[in-house]
Amino acid sequence: MHFRVGSWNGLRFTGSPELQGVSLFKYEFQLTKNEVYYEWELQNSQSPLISRLVVNQSGFLQRFARSTPSLSWTLVYAAPLDQCDHYAVCGAYASCKIFNSLTVCACLDGFEPKSPKEWRVSNWSSGCVRRSNLDCRNDVFQSYRGFKLPDTSNSQFNTSMSLTECRQKCLRNCSCTAYANSDIRNGGSGCLLWFDELADLREYTEGGQDLYIRLAKPKTGYGKKQVAIIVSSVMLTGMVFIGLLCYVRIKKLRKQGGGENEEMELPIFDLATIVKATDNFSSDNKLGQGGFGPVYKGTLAEGQEIAVKRLSKSSGQGMVEFKNEVILIAKLQHRNLVKLLGCCIQGDEKMLIYEYMPNKSLDYFIFDQTKKVLIDWQRRMHIIVGIARGLLYLHQDSRLRIIHRDLKAGNVLLDKDMNPKISDFGLARMFRGDQIEADTNRVVGTYGYMSPEYAVDGHFSIKSDVFSFGVIVLEIISGQKNRGFRHPDHNHNLLGHTWRLWMEERALEVSDTMLGDSYTVSEVLRCIHVALLCVQKRPEDRPDISSVVLMLGSENPLPQPKLPGFYTERNLPEEEASSSQPECVSVNEVTISMLQGR
Template sequence: MSTTITERIKEKKENDIRNEGQDEDMELPVFQLATILHATDNFSLSNKLGQGGFGPVYKGKLVDGQEIAVKRLSSSSRQGVNEFKNEVKLIAKLQHRNLVRLLGCCIEGEEKMLVYEYMPNRSLDSFLFDQTRAKELDWTKRFRIICGIARGLLYLHQDSRLRIIHRDLKASNVLLDKEMNPKISDFGMAKTFGGEQTEGSTSRVVGTYGYMAPEYAIDGLFSIKSDVFSFGILLLEIISGIKNRGFFQPEHSLNLIGHAWKLWKEGNPLELAAESLGEGFTLSEVTRCIHISLLCLQQNPEDRPPMSSVVMMLGSEIKLPQPKQPGFLLERTALEMDSSTSKHDSTSVNEITHSILEAR
């Protein structure tokens, strides 16, 4: 036992030496562990907001009253201190009103934590897929959320210092502030590119079933257009209030994409709209958003519009091209549907245990 204690003391000293004097290089505040412990009441269960593959997230309140969300990275992470700091600095450079803001980090001993602004309304999925809370999202709010997500994604793809592909855009990764403004979060699976590079490939596919583009899920090919496909899924979910994963209609065995495409071809796209949209929405605006979603979901990545065009389409009355058949236009048997709905809807393909921006 004494040997183990000695080894731990030695390891702590090595960590302290490694951490010492590097805080000034972080380009954002470095919180002391004692500050985090006090803010979260020693990571009390009552302050726990959620749990992901990376580790738990806790709500906290600083001495000055500011509320924070603390993402405590799993101790099983093999990421070193220097790598963690480099990635934190990269995330810190992402400043946009529709991205969750990183306030700082904490690195002490084996602890590595990210400190974010706190989002009081939690995630978009907690509203969309709850029959009671969905009524709080009328069409005006939903359209504002759609436009905000589109602008945030455009910033990642085009306007940030590096071109960033999120690779895990979904309803649970869109957080809502107190005014219900959307903020894209969780860059644990993101890829960054420099210069004019816009695509890449991987033998290790990461992301969430139900949101992945066909070329990525099948061949490991990802690009800004694979994010566009995920946005198309998210757009359908916001309009319909229905999860793409686990969708089932007794009349047919199509998934949500197939159902939307069927209604579009039949000339009845508005049947997709959720009852919770209320009565004050403009039919043409909802129809236009369904049209845009189908453009984003086209099988061939080259046919999908870039986010710059999507933002323009959402904010104007320009004529839209006719969409081609979507990707992942699946038909499933009732037995397969029963099997899929038994799985958790946010299951990720990967086993990543920390939030990083992964440079290529």
């Protein structure tokens, strides 16, 4: 299940209130004992408009229209539109709402998170459970306004009942969990009854429908269960005090790092455990060298493989980044983000413990002539979409808007199934509320991936990450690095080279020759088109990542890209180097920690 339009309420599907705004069509839905059908027709029968409704290969529902065969198709409706449109994103007995461009899940009244720990890291899929069990005889109903009605897979309806009769029928059946009008026209009529967990609920500011959910009648006084809870709470207070001692080192680290005390739940590993797991940081277990220290493979006593990022003792600037990464990643959970398992803080040692990625990083494959043949176009497309979805979570769907600031091929890890996972959040920044941009005097990142406004003026935003994403997409398609790219006909980087080919209508020539005939021409051209939109010079011209995800999964016409950033020819190779000439200590390009704007 990917998306559900919601039940028909006489005027529209309850999960698609935006259909009211599409005034071109008149919609009809019929449900009888003999047939079920849905139809649409033009409001103006004299109009030459042609329409088609499709579901594409990515699961997007789209309606296109055009007035004459000579004109291109125009998208007039699409779903899903946002994260709340994805099926049951908040689990059972929870509603989804978009607030300030962020996805927010909340348990319904009388319910609480089934897994509080998962909810604290914005993983809502486990949903909510009742605080008090129903007793059937004395239950009450809580009303909710402006809702997408829940999944009707296990429901019943009666078109002749009133809402009062509907309530009585639900109350008499102990298995009935909710009720609503089946038709909202003329004040409401008909009856819809649910007999299972309520899933795929959404709250709208405009549109939606009234829903009545069954709850246990509130009790007064303290029963045995309430007394037991109070006693348990007192005991828990003592346990929490003991537990706080386990986080003293992290609080000390926060103080040293000079940041605010964000709440964090993260296992702390003993140094002896890590030393044993990595065979005393054996060179045979060394996976690579990052900007802030080496990374080792390890195996815990129970057999779990881990990756240990060890902060270099000589790294004077690494403390803030280490603390930043601990706090940030502890709050993030998404299939396209690397998972932080814990940390180790003992003496001068500071380490992060991650899930182990057996296929290393993306640059390990796409820039190696022998290994790039292992990733055909279908796999590369899968990686592109995965990175986009991970970035969408950071920018829009996590509790805090997060700008990575060092998104590059070397910071995209690949698991055993070649699924991409964004890593290395040492340079990331958190934004609160509706903040989308900021300035800094300390520019950090990697040459070849930094946007112009960030590298020159220290101005960064969600569009800075979009620029980096566009560079990665072109690198995946071409199998070549943006920084260090060489061509006999000019001195442009990969962005400039792609732009020249695009303007000459030869964009397909940028694709990796190792792909052979494995790719779909239309998909490659669309990815090049999207990438060029992402790397446009002006940040306001670039799409946000939610639009990018939609572009990659649709066949809609795209706007023409403008000149990319850093579209200037280079005269000497030295001009590519940092003005401060830092030592290259990373196998994943050069990570810049200090840079003066120029």
